[in-house]
Amino acid sequence: MDRKEISDDYERRHAQALAMGGAAKLQRRRDAGLLDARARLAALFDEGSFAEVGLFAFSGPDAGKAPADGKIAGFGRIAGREAAAMSNDFTVMGASSTMVNGRKIAHMKRVAAQRGLPLVFLGESSGARIPETMGAAGMGASGSDPAQYLRLRETPWAAAILGPCYGSSSWYSCLSDFKVMRKGALLSVSSAPLVKQATGATLEPEALGGWLLHAETTGLVDQVVDSDEEAIDAIRRFLSYLPSHNAETPPLQPVPRGSGEQMPGILELLPERETQVYDMKKIIRAIVDRDSFFELKARFGKTGITGLARLGGRAIGIIASNPLHKGGALEIAACRKIASFIVLCDSFNIPLVNLVDVPGFAIGLEAEQAGAPARIMNYMTALQLATVPKLTVILRKLYGQAYLNMGGGRNSDEIAVWPTAEIGFMAPAAGVTVVDGLSPGDPGFDDRLAELARETSPWVMAANFHVQQVIRPHETRDWLVRMLEVHQARGTAGVGRHLMQSWPCYL
Template sequence: MFEAAISQHEERLQKALAMGGVEKLQERAQQGVLNARERINHLVDAHSFHEMGLFATSIRPEMRERSPADGKVAGFGKIQGREVAVVSNDFTVMGASSSSVNSAKIGHVKRIATQRGLPMVFLGESTGARMPDVMGAAAIGAGDRPTQYRRMRETPWVSAVLGHCYGSSSWYAALADFVVMRKGAITAVSSVRLTSRAINEAVDPEALGGWKLHTEVTGMVDLAVDTDEQALEAVQQFLSYLPSHHNEAPPVHAVTAGSGEDAERILGVLPQSRTQVYDVRKILSLIYDKDSVFELKPRFGRSVVTALARLNGRSVGIVASNPIYKGGAIDPQSCEKVVSFLVLCDSFNIPLVFMADQPGFLIGVEGERQGAIGRVMNWMNALSLVTVPKISVVMRKSYGQAVLNMGGGGNSDEVIHWLTAEVNFMDPRSAVSIVHGVEPQEEPERYAQLLEEMSRGTTAYDAAAAYTAHAVIHPAQTRAHLIRSLEVHQMRLSGGVGEHLMRTWPTSY
């Protein structure tokens, strides 16, 4: 009795799953690029994908047979057993262009993710708005979606830029808490073709919206990788540090074998001279759980490292000076990067550890043109709104206003100084020249005398005596001390959940 209906259903099912057809799918495979469904299969646990809108098509009758799933695959899956919401753009169907139907699919999945506490993952690749559907005043002005692009950070949002991304794909990347981009992909407001017409000159796609632009100049992209598979694995890794929603604490993982065993090597990495540079990432690897340091925006604002990591199996956020770049001096890009990171960690209940070895802010005309004053104060404003635990570690030196930005001066719950630490308003050598006008090559004896005066009262023990440092430790004790400190500062009264005072802070600015 139902044989005809069942046969027709099976036929429709196979047609929907065929996406843009064998030829287009084979072309992608030859390019080494996954299709929309392969991306989902690589991202989520096997057999866990629960699809919404498989039989959706274009609203235009003449396009229904050519628009399986209307170019966007949406639904829910599990990553390491945890539920997530996923939208994967199918470029083989009408360039994954946005329409009223597939926008409704995305809105539905987003709404469920927010209501049920699920991370939202966007796998981006699209040509932008679908034309001619959006042409005309009635079309472009239709709808009532005042909250379509609102971020209240109820759940983490992640975006993978995996091809040419224009329109909504680029918007969702800008709104995401974490963006990973495959090299060779492009994301911009409008396509290369449209941009070229608008400015009447040829446009290089990489210059318009390539990975170097977005990892080094705009800072919108957190990580660039070589393949789709690496991008999807980065999404999995990022989400492993975060809770599913803002009202729960981050997950706890088993401690990796060998963690902390090489802590004594820290002094072998840290130079004695305050002016000699080193890569702080080598020190971080000796303190935090082995292989757990996951750096965000490594090519942007490079004098400061921002990274998620685990300490005794628990998620922490690290803000660390990196003297190998600009001597660790903080520039406007670093400020922007840190503020973004503070908002992320506070929104999702991740304690923060500041590790300072900085000579202050990088001053100069270019920095002022980039809004250095406002960037510095944005950092301080964000820091004052952080409600998760904050621990500050001064490793070697910390000077000037940046002492406060890196958690000193009452801006952390606990301040720890390594026995190597020095804290001052500025480098004593500069102070001698500025205050007294004495240069070492001109008056060496007087310079040495004044330098000694300017260097008094700056040691870790001086800070401890004034109780501006709560502890002075050997660097090898850092891991154990931080673990104990974070046990003390757990947010017990709120079940590990902060107040989220920055939940509406812009993700891109």
Template sequence: MTIDYELRHEERRAHALGMGGERKLTARAERGELNARERVARLFDDDSFRETGLFATSNVDADQHATPADGKVTGTGLVDGRRAGAIAYDFTVKGASSGAVSNKKMGHLKDLTARTGMPLVYLAESTGVRMPDVMGGTGLGNADDRARFLRRRTNPWASAVFGYSFGSAAWHTVSSDFAVLRKGAVMAVSSPQLVGRATGQQVDGQELGGWKLHSEVTGFADAVAATDEEAIALVRRFLSYLPAHNGEAPPVAPIPEGSAARGSRLHDIVPPERTNVYDMRKVIEVVADLGSVFPIKERYGKSLVTSLCRIGGQSAGIIASNPMFKGGAIDAAACAKATSFIVLCDSYNIPLVFLVDQPGFLIGLDGERGGIVGKVINWMNALSLATVPKVTVMLRKNYGQGYVNMGGAWTTDAAAAWWSAEVSFMDPRSAVGVVHGIDPAADPRLYERKLAEMAKDSTGYDVARVYGVQDVIDPADTREFILGALEDNALTRTGGVGEHHLSTWPTSY
């Protein structure tokens, strides 16, 4: 009998591309959700995807025909003309549960992208491990997970979470350099149903691990999207700021017309009185190239802003106080946010810029219970280990240990103060109370005299007098100072590549 190899091949190919079947695919489309292959198509440039493992199935004979591609769509393609890898969880195939074969596919993509130097994107939606495959001692005894979730940050990882994401979908997401959660998504160790059976607690999925929890409480979500399409667009945009791997400098983009000569706006944005609040994000928009600001963890630790952007066409990371929230006082969440961002930027050769207007760290019961002491020193260690160019500009108030963590005391390579800067160990008003215990209402003249003593020598010019900053500047010249400092401190001898001392820093803490 003659075998029609072409026909057999096309039948197998059609079965694999059919995923979990027309009924499941139609139901997803009716809910406005893309399927795994549609997500891959959105991620990559047109006609650039090259799949690996199309004909893989479960190694369990009974599941062979029910597991097209074994529930994972894997391969490489182009993102804005640069090659990247992708692992898309196909929820229509056994809930995208992970088995031995799909784990081999994922492991191959992780090894390939790390070895060749290309970003890796996870398009996550999964019920977790495929339970029948791992039950019993033989199931777990066959595992070899020594380096399965090891991160050395040799190449960027980005994740988009679309629906229920448990098990490896969650592990890969919190191991990533960037994670976006679609509204309605749930990311947790286990499903609400399993939690209910194990603990007796009836837990709502959003309460357990919803997008609000991870964007506002845990900080695991770097961004939030309303739709699948928006989530994938955010991943593509994030990758545009990063190099393909840690051995090269980030890409340089054209400078949009009108990006310069906007500095005078800062006189109107920032009130000269240190007690008047303003939105630091407006300052960042003026300093950065037009349209280039990309917030990271915008809903978390709001007294501190972290954003990727471009300044003069080159990628930069901004860490900035925001007096709009808690007066700019730095809480435990903001500390963790700053540390995570320093690790990201240093790992991928992105210079850091600090814009400072802070009254110090948030003290009190909530701060201490949130572990702020350890988080302050984690931040300090990360800053000390970072080898990318670092620049700081002090706008108004800059007190205490926050002065050090935000780039003072020569923890950055270049520093300037606005002519409105006020620098001291603490707010002089607080210092009067601590040192002298004076009630301003009881003895206002004595209070004012002691306040003047405490406020003495606290201007930007006083810091400059002892070379604590290299310049005192007109706020309008902020962008020009940063551009010059980045040029002076560029890693030209190594082609813009840092030393990556933070490459194995924990991704979640």
């Protein structure tokens, strides 16, 4: 071939690879309000920063039938920081998995880990490509990478579930630190037709793997959105709180104007009656930098709150009980999501802040059937393995084993209490009934109640130095900012030991 023929051949192959599944399929996606795989990458990365790898890779006899082999890979910048990404192209054979595009995934994972780059999966796939994976030879080749699904959390992973997700897109979504799901997308092991063939059961796809299932029942997804664009925006925002890799601390951000302006009136957000419910999220938003609270798993385990935020420009992880639901008694789902959140924060050097008003753990038959003792201990183990700075503020009440799980004792580096706090094995009124056998109205009940109430006072804790400070509510933000400065000094002081880097992704 002469030089012109070589050039023409290149241009033909290049155009063929960029054509994806063809104009008709791409137009149908646009008509449905969906981004194609390349448009998703364009939305994820800063303009002009995408550098593709594997553009000319394909599986099968004809490159024109499998442009880029249905999985588009490359590097780009997100808010100026380098990152890696895989975007599944459903217009090319349903983005099905092959040995070739599996090599692309392995390459991206390896480079991300070695060079300290966040890795993003934009998921939508039909599973393994048939007939390539049929038979013993196909299955044998599929296990050629012994670390294919090993997660050591060297760098943050984020995933968007943007369509039917079976096979690799479901597996890598579950392995990721952050999972956002578009309504209408699906995430499951198998499709409804395959389930019917295997079991005879007729099920709706949404029941098998829809957003309601994963947001409210399984807790697999962290956020739910309405569009591809919102999902990608959520990933960009999530990564803004995290370092690029686990050997550095999260980036500092300017403190927005108006941060902390609600602090003078924060006590008004706490009801005077200890049995009255309220939304802890209002207190969180008052304390943290303005508009910085980024909640995770809001629909799952609602008695607990987990989310990222900033204080004085520093990224933090918020763990809180929410009295708005079941009085704040921590249910098993809340224990599961808090334990996973601790692993995330510890893996990427994000200090933990506990905001506490909890009567204990939810009890009863349902809790025991869900393995309550083990779930509570998983949570406790994660907290005690965490080596990032841990700060706790006790607002109103904290009883029983929850005292330790929510950062009491030496499970926090610094503990402050509000004068409104009440700390003990159980509520004073319950203590009078259980220990003394007295009921309201019985002679001596009120005197004994007053005695136990004095024993649960925050001043008793302060006198014994079981807490480091009693603070007025309006001082909470300033105290937390100052303690973060002390415990997360610049340099390597804020980098933890990462004792949970191989903690299972879902417990």
